[in-house]
Amino acid sequence: MKKNKVFLESIKNSAPKNSTPQAGVSRRGVLGAAGAGVAASALSRSAYGQTMAAAGPANTLKIGFVSPRSGPLAGFGEADPFVLGLARQKFASGLMIGGKTYTVEIIDRDTQSDPARASQLTKDLINNDNVDMVLATSTPEVTNPAADAAEAAGMPFLSTVCPWESWYFGRGAKPGQPSPFKWTYHFSFGVAQFATSYLASWDTVPTNKKIGVLSPNDADGQAIRAHLFPLLANAGYTIVDPGPYEDGTTDYADQIAQFKSAGVQIFNTFPIPPDFTTFWRQAAQHGLTRQIRIAEIAKTGLFPSQVEASGSLGYRLAAAAYWHKVFPYASPITGLDGMKLANAYETASGKQWQQQLGMSMALLDAGFAALSQSGDPKNKAGLAKTLSTLKVVTTCGLIDFTTGPVPNVAISPLLNGQWLKAHSGPYKLSYVLVDNAEDHNVPVTHKLLPYH
Amino acid sequence: MNFLNQIIQGVLLGGFYALLACGLSFMFGVMRIINLAHGSLAILAAFLLMGFCNYTNLSPFIGLLLVLPVMALLGWALQFTVLDRSLRAGPLIPVLSTFGVAVILDNSMFEVYGANSQSLGPNIGNLAYNSWNLTNTISIAQLDALVFVTAVVVLGGLQIILRYTALGRTIRATASDPAVVDLIGVNARMVYAAAAAMAMVMIGLAGAFLAMRNSFDPYAGGPQLIFAFETIVIGGLGSLWGTLVGGIVLGVAQNIGATISPHGFLIAGHLTFLVVLVARTFGGRIAWRALLPKRAAS
Numbered sequence: 001m002k003k004n005k006v007f008l009e010s011i012k013n014s015a016p017k018n019s020t021p022q023a024g025v026s027r028r029g030v031l032g033a034a035g036a037g038v039a040a041s042a043l044s045r046s047a048y049g050q051t052m053a054a055a056g057p058a059n060t061l062k063i064g065f066v067s068p069r070s071g072p073l074a075g076f077g078e079a080d081p082f083v084l085g086l087a088r089q090k091f092a093s094g095l096m097i098g099g100k101t102y103t104v105e106i107i108d109r110d111t112q113s114d115p116a117r118a119s120q121l122t123k124d125l126i127n128n129d130n131v132d133m134v135l136a137t138s139t140p141e142v143t144n145p146a147a148d149a150a151e152a153a154g155m156p157f158l159s160t161v162c163p164w165e166s167w168y169f170g171r172g173a174k175p176g177q178p179s180p181f182k183w184t185y186h187f188s189f190g191v192a193q194f195a196t197s198y199l200a201s202w203d204t205v206p207t208n209k210k211i212g213v214l215s216p217n218d219a220d221g222q223a224i225r226a227h228l229f230p231l232l233a234n235a236g237y238t239i240v241d242p243g244p245y246e247d248g249t250t251d252y253a254d255q256i257a258q259f260k261s262a263g264v265q266i267f268n269t270f271p272i273p274p275d276f277t278t279f280w281r282q283a284a285q286h287g288l289t290r291q292i293r294i295a296e297i298a299k300t301g302l303f304p305s306q307v308e309a310s311g312s313l314g315y316r317l318a319a320a321a322y323w324h325k326v327f328p329y330a331s332p333i334t335g336l337d338g339m340k341l342a343n344a345y346e347t348a349s350g351k352q353w354q355q356q357l358g359m360s361m362a363l364l365d366a367g368f369a370a371l372s373q374s375g376d377p378k379n380k381a382g383l384a385k386t387l388s389t390l391k392v393v394t395t396c397g398l399i400d401f402t403t404g405p406v407p408n409v410a411i412s413p414l415l416n417g418q419w420l421k422a423h424s425g426p427y428k429l430s431y432v433l434v435d436n437a438e439d440h441n442v443p444v445t446h447k448l449l450p451y452h
Numbered sequence: 453m454n455f456l457n458q459i460i461q462g463v464l465l466g467g468f469y470a471l472l473a474c475g476l477s478f479m480f481g482v483m484r485i486i487n488l489a490h491g492s493l494a495i496l497a498a499f500l501l502m503g504f505c506n507y508t509n510l511s512p513f514i515g516l517l518l519v520l521p522v523m524a525l526l527g528w529a530l531q532f533t534v535l536d537r538s539l540r541a542g543p544l545i546p547v548l549s550t551f552g553v554a555v556i557l558d559n560s561m562f563e564v565y566g567a568n569s570q571s572l573g574p575n576i577g578n579l580a581y582n583s584w585n586l587t588n589t590i591s592i593a594q595l596d597a598l599v600f601v602t603a604v605v606v607l608g609g610l611q612i613i614l615r616y617t618a619l620g621r622t623i624r625a626t627a628s629d630p631a632v633v634d635l636i637g638v639n640a641r642m643v644y645a646a647a648a649a650m651a652m653v654m655i656g657l658a659g660a661f662l663a664m665r666n667s668f669d670p671y672a673g674g675p676q677l678i679f680a681f682e683t684i685v686i687g688g689l690g691s692l693w694g695t696l697v698g699g700i701v702l703g704v705a706q707n708i709g710a711t712i713s714p715h716g717f718l719i720a721g722h723l724t725f726l727v728v729l730v731a732r733t734f735g736g737r738i739a740w741r742a743l744l745p746k747r748a749a750s
Contacts (some may be wrong), residue, residue, distance in 0.1 A: 070559070072671055217715060245714040249674050250468075250666070251703070253461040257454050257589060273569050277667035278606045281573055284581030285593035303568070309667040311574025311579060311587025 061095065061102040061377055063367065064109065065126035066146050067360070068138040071113025072272075075303045076138035076161070079357040082345050084108055088333050095368070098375045107131060119145035126153045132377055135159065135367045137360055140166045140219060146258035147171060147184040147316050156383040157184040158370065160363045161322065161356065164190045164409045166223060179407035183380075185387040186409050187366065187399045189322055191224065191249050193414035193438055195231040197320050198296060200437035201448045202266065207293045210238045214255060214279065216271055217244035220299060224270045232268075240264050247272050252279045256286045264434055265293040273300035277309045294318060295451045296416075303354045304429055307419045314419055314429065316451045319418040323358030323396045324433050327442055330394045331365050341395065347449040351429045358395045362412070365394035397439050413438035418448055455711060457590045459662075462707035464592065466700030467600030471661060472676060473683035474606055474695050475654035481690030482627045482647040485535060486548045489553040490655060490680055491673030496557055497523055497659030498572070498668050499565055505575045512660060513570050520656045527652030531645040539644075554673060561670035572663040580664065599661050603699070606654060611698075613650075614692075623647055682725040701734055 060206045065084060069077035091104035107129055111118040118141065125131045128148070135157040136146040143159040144167060150157035159167070167186045173179060175337055213229060215221040221244060229239050240262040259267070267283075269276060276297060283289050300306050301319030308314060325342035336344065341361060342353035371377040374386040388407070391400045401410045416435040422428055432446040483661045487493075497519055530553070538549040573580040579598070583591040614620035622643050626633045630640040662668060662676060679702070685688075686700020702721050709720020734743040 070562055070567065072567075072669070074562065075569075078567060091712050243714040245710070246718040249706075249710070249717045250460055250679070251707055251710070251717070253458055253707060254454070255714065257457065262587075274667045274669070274672065277569070277571055277573070278665070281581055281665070282593070285583040285595075287585065287589050288584075289581075305568030305570070307574065309569050309571035311571070311580060313573075 018022050057098070059102055059278075060105060061371065062105045062107060062129060062131040062333070064107050064122065064129065064131040064134040065364075066111060066118060066121055066125070066134065066142060067138055068113045068142055069110035069213070072137055073111075073113040073141065073152050073383050075273075075305065075354075076356050077110065078303075078351070079345060079349075079354060080108065080360050082348055083357065083360045085365065086336075086344075086361070087368075090333055092424075093154075097372050097377055101201045102377065111146075111164055113141065118142045119149045119306035122146040122155075123153065125421075126155050131155070132380070133157070133367060133371065133383060135363050137161050137363050139354065143167055143186065144171055147186070148308075150322075151181055151184045154183055154380065156370075156380055156387060158363065158367050158387060159184070159186050160188050160366075160412070161184070161359050162188055163220070164188045164405070164411070165227065166219060168406055168409055170219070172407070177258060181408045184408065185384075185390070185401065187401075187412050188360075188409075189412055189414035190405070191227040192230070193411070194224075194228050194320060195235070196234065196437050197414050197416040197435050199235050200269075201318070201435035202294055202296075204418045204448045205293050205450045207265040208263065209236060209266070210240060210264045211257035211266040211268050212255075212262065213242045214242070214252075214267070214269040214271065215244060216247050216275070218272075220272050237266070247275060249275060250278060252282050253286070255279075256288050256446055257340050259283075260286070260288055260291070263291065265291060266296065267292050267294070268298075270299045271297075273306045273309075276300040276306075280310050280313055289313065290452055292452055293450045294448065296320075301419065302356070304352045304431070306428065308428055310400065312421075315421045316418060316449055318416060318418045318434070318448060318451075320414045321388065321431070321433065322342045322412060322414055322432070323355045323362070324327065324415065324417060324442070325358070325446075326433060327358060327396060329393055329395055329397055329441075331361050333365055333368055334361070334394065336395075338395065352429075359412075362394040362396035364401050366390065366392055369394070374385060397441070415439065415442060416448070418446065420446075420449075442443065454589060455563065455708075458707040458711050459704055460493075460590060460592065461596075462704030464596040464600050465703030465707065466696070467596070467603040467703075468661065468665065468699070468703050469679055469683045470687075470699030471599060471603040471606065471654075472658045473680040473687075473699060474603070474610070474692070475651040475658060476680045477684040477687070477690060477692070477695045478610065478654065479648065479651040480714040481692075482623055482642055482651075483539070484543070485539065485550065486681075487651075488547060489557060489673075491675070491677035492554040492557040492561075493523075493526075493652065493673075494659035494662055494676055495656045495668050495670065495673045496526075496561060497656040498663035499505055499561055499670075501568070501660050501663060502570055502572060502575075505572065508710065512575050512664065513710040516656070516660055519660070520653050523652040523656035527648040527650070527655075528645050530652070531641075531648040535648060536641055536644065539705040554677075558671055558673060565670060567669060568636050569667045569669040570590075570659075570663070571667040572660070573665075595661075595665060599665065602657065602661065603696060606657065607696055610650075610654075611692055619646060663732065679721075682721060686725055686728045 067077045067080050094101040095104050109121040133156045134150050136143050138161045140162045143162040215225050233239050242258045296318045325338045327338035330337045345353050369392040370386050370390050374383045396412050399410045404410045417433045419429050422430040432443050434446050434448040436442045436444045479487050501515045534549050538545040539610045583593040585591040626640050626643040634640050683698040686701050688693030705724040706717045706721040709716030
């Protein structure tokens, strides 16, 4: 059954492309063999050699870069043109690997925030553009369908910025069992990183340790409810959870009443950004914000515009960062450290720096490190093997696949930060780190301040 | 006490839905067009208003004096470029063409304004979060109250215009039979253009309050269209005060749903919409069956 499916998929994939007949035959051979399993491994290896020879000019490296640039997730992709521009500029004169100079071509694709399109674009990059590796970033809606497409096609793949539990278990891996993935790799924070950064910074503000949590009935919201809230409860906090609500809810009177009567002093939420603006304004209208000492928001509050939408109610909101401009690490590609990268972005775009800037850079850093370390970037099996043991310092710090929680996954840090009213400069808010429990190399200059 | 609060908040939310829906309702009532670009046009008004406020640093309420006439002109232009042409091609084409307008608007706004979510809440200062505390558990947000009053004033004003002015009489006549008013010397196209302009003023108001109450981004129009559509279906398609009733029923249903379970907010609203829709269809069929024997007899 599964074999047939894979085989049909291989015919479908190879049919529309303009390649030589041998390439079509060989790809069919590879996928058919992969479905057939162990017995065909020898055949698979020989068929593989042909694919390599046929996949574009031998001295050109093609890298696919998949991210959301338009649609509701477009905030994540805002800095990507700038970051890709830096990399293209750097590799304009080619990249030397194993004594051979390759021309580098980065092909970027916009998912338009649509998971089906993310899958389609990845297939298209693999089948029509003959890329050598696919990189993808930002939210499960991008990384998961793109990874599935790459895994099915036997394409080395690296992604980031999606809680690793959503990426690994969300794609069918089972806890305690060997990883089902051979081609796809991911580095990101996970639920444990949220807990560490929260617990490390919350202690500086005295509270009654009662947390009001607002987590929606979507994939992220339910994963957080199942995995993060128990960790906080174990650490001695009381959880007040009115239960999952639907994304797009326009009135929160009931939840606000429950939080008020329970006397919560900490608030923690994982909403889609527009819902938070609505909720927080209503919380202020009904007097909830006056009793909140720590307002810890996630999934929203990542970018300045999301916090500016709350006006003065946004001052002193806490939100964890997967990258911050004070990160001391220099990108192996551009040589820019966090501060220089952020300044270059602000000068080039006229917009305030945002945390995805560093993470998109880190994705390119790690991807190109794997290409270099593999010795032969045209050998897909070798490249995937290099990814599985990749250990490199990127813009966001050390990425180490040898110490991940599960195979195929490396952990990147998450540090708690806080939005403060900016006292100088062109921007309304400044975003400061208040914790470095996950990475002590990052300097911390501020302490968490009480919200009210 | 909490239950009472839920109902009060639901009624206030209903005022917002009514304001959101009245432009859609009016356009359907007069021109028989389901304007699928309704939500996107409201977001456009919100962006125009935000542009004005950021440029001049004036209050959004002053900005409305400029933005509402601009919206009216846009409505006028929309009528002659899109609606009028598509109306001539049959009842389905306006649905498709306004959908096209929505897609173009959404993506154009994304190109111009970027993906960031925006809000006019910061521009109205305390009004965004001040409230009157009636008891410890019941408080009425001043902004919600303002939205509700605006909805009532808009619907009331619309009724006065339709009932007591020459324009209103022409609109009502054209709504009931555009072909006949053409015969008696009224230019139905101009009447439609005036109606589109009025609808756009209401859409502009809705967009402004949406921007003050919530946040918005270029793609936020779709969900608003759903709430507006449910409101006018519950209240009765094309009925003015029905829009207010529909909004209140939807808002109260959602808030009561949320009290039963936090899941219930949207579900309760959608269920109410479905029940009303089924009841109307079912009721209609009974009436139709009742007609059949009569016709057979005659």
